[in-house]
Amino acid sequence: MEKTKKILFVDREKNVCKVMEDSLNLFGFNAISRRDSQEALSLLEKEDFSLVITNGGIGILEEIKSKKPDLPVCVTVEYSSPTIAKKILNAGADSYMVKPFSITEVKQTIEKLLKIA
Numbered sequence: 001m002e003k004t005k006k007i008l009f010v011d012r013e014k015n016v017c018k019v020m021e022d023s024l025n026l027f028g029f030n031a032i033s034r035r036d037s038q039e040a041l042s043l044l045e046k047e048d049f050s051l052v053i054t055n056g057g058i059g060i061l062e063e064i065k066s067k068k069p070d071l072p073v074c075v076t077v078e079y080s081s082p083t084i085a086k087k088i089l090n091a092g093a094d095s096y097m098v099k100p101f102s103i104t105e106v107k108q109t110i111e112k113l114l115k116i117a
Contacts (some may be wrong), residue, residue, distance in 0.1 A: 005114055006047070008055035009033040010040040011076070020053070023103045029110070044068065051113055053106070055099075058091045072113040076101070078114035 004022040007029050010019045017033035024031035037056040041063055044052070054060050057080040064073055074095040075088050087097045095109055 004030070005050040005110075006030045007110065008033070008040060008043065008049045008052045008054075010052065010056050011035065012055065016055075017108065020068075020106070023106070024110075027107055027110075051110060053097075053110075056093060058088065061088070061091050061093055074109055074113060 005028075007024055009024065009031060011020070011033070012035055013016050014035060019044060021031045021033040028085060032043070034043060037054075037060045040052075040054070040056070041060065044064065044067070048073065051072045051074070052064055053074045053076060054064075057075070061073055061075055064071060069092075072094040073092065075093045076097050076099055077084060077088070078099055080096070080098045085096065094113055096099055097105060097109060
């Protein structure tokens with residue numbers, strides 16, 4: 001796989017960012033992580049990404065989709081229910097994952113969203 005698929009990973013937890021960035025880079029993606037939602041939004045204005053995975057909630061999701069409606073966004077959540085899932089998807093998320101998730105689940109979600117076979 002080419003390293004042209006640039007992924008922005010946003011999570012407040014430093015260790016999660018490090019593990020995800022390292023893992024996604026090992027899978028052949030060009031991964032960049034940010035712990036601050038505002039920094040992530042600023043970076044999105046300056047650089048092009050193929051996908052965003054964020055734990056920033058519906059606020060950052062709506063900001064991303066208002067500026068880049070075609071950019072796939074996956075939201076990570078601490079727990080899920082039908083109500084939470086519906087709220088996230090109705091806000092514009094293309095997918096969501098419940099923590100803790102496996103790196104295999106992340107890779108499969110990315111491949112699905114980016115339509116990589």
